[in-house]
Amino acid sequence: MDDPRIAIIMGSRSDGQVMQAAEQVLQAFGVPYELKVLSAHRTPEETRRYVQTAEERGLQVIIAAAGFAAHLAGFAAAHTILPIIGVPIDSSPLQGVDSLYSTVQMPGGVPVATMSIGKAGAKNAALFAVQILSRQDPELVSKLKRHREEMRADVLNG
Numbered sequence: 347m348d349d350p351r352i353a354i355i356m357g358s359r360s361d362g363q364v365m366q367a368a369e370q371v372l373q374a375f376g377v378p379y380e381l382k383v384l385s386a387h388r389t390p391e392e393t394r395r396y397v398q399t400a401e402e403r404g405l406q407v408i409i410a411a412a413g414f415a416a417h418l419a420g421f422a423a424a425h426t427i428l429p430i431i432g433v434p435i436d437s438s439p440l441q442g443v444d445s446l447y448s449t450v451q452m453p454g455g456v457p458v459a460t461m462s463i464g465k466a467g468a469k470n471a472a473l474f475a476v477q478i479l480s481r482q483d484p485e486l487v488s489k490l491k492r493h494r495e496e497m498r499a500d501v502l503n504g
């Protein structure tokens with residue numbers, strides 16, 4: 347995809363099905379993104395290099411999704427000042443509660459904006475990323491307002 351503005355990184359290919367919910371949002375909003383499988387513990391060097399070069403490559407937000415002891419988002423946050431949005435994946439026997447705590451409980455100083463567990467979190471991560479980009483992009487502001495209006499009409503009209 348040309349000039350991606352948002353990166354989705356995920357700890358395993360097995361996270362792909364959940365993260366499709368984020369991809370669908372970014373596609374609907376017409377925001378170019380790139381998706382990579384990168385792991386904090388299986389490919390630490392590659393992950394570090396990818397995150398450290400993200401800003402100079404024009405990326406503005408990184409969505410980081412992982413399951414089990416999910417340190418991917420925190421690891422990414424340690425290597426960039428780009429906003430990191432964490433998505434805890436419900437891939438473990440603890441159904442993502444472990445990933446939620448691992449992702450959300452960052453000590454003070456290096457923040458990760460953590461979404462809810464699983465598909466809803468993936469969807470919200472993409473919407474939150476679009477909201478960040480929209481501060482410099484009036485077209486995205488209009489699209490976000492239309493999206494809220496559509497949700498409202500959907501509820502009211504059944």
Ligand code: RP5
Binds near residue numbers: 361385435437
């Ligand atoms: C995490 O371990 C990944 O993010 C994934 O959610 C989980 C399981 O990975 P696989 O063993 O399926 O590759 O690192």
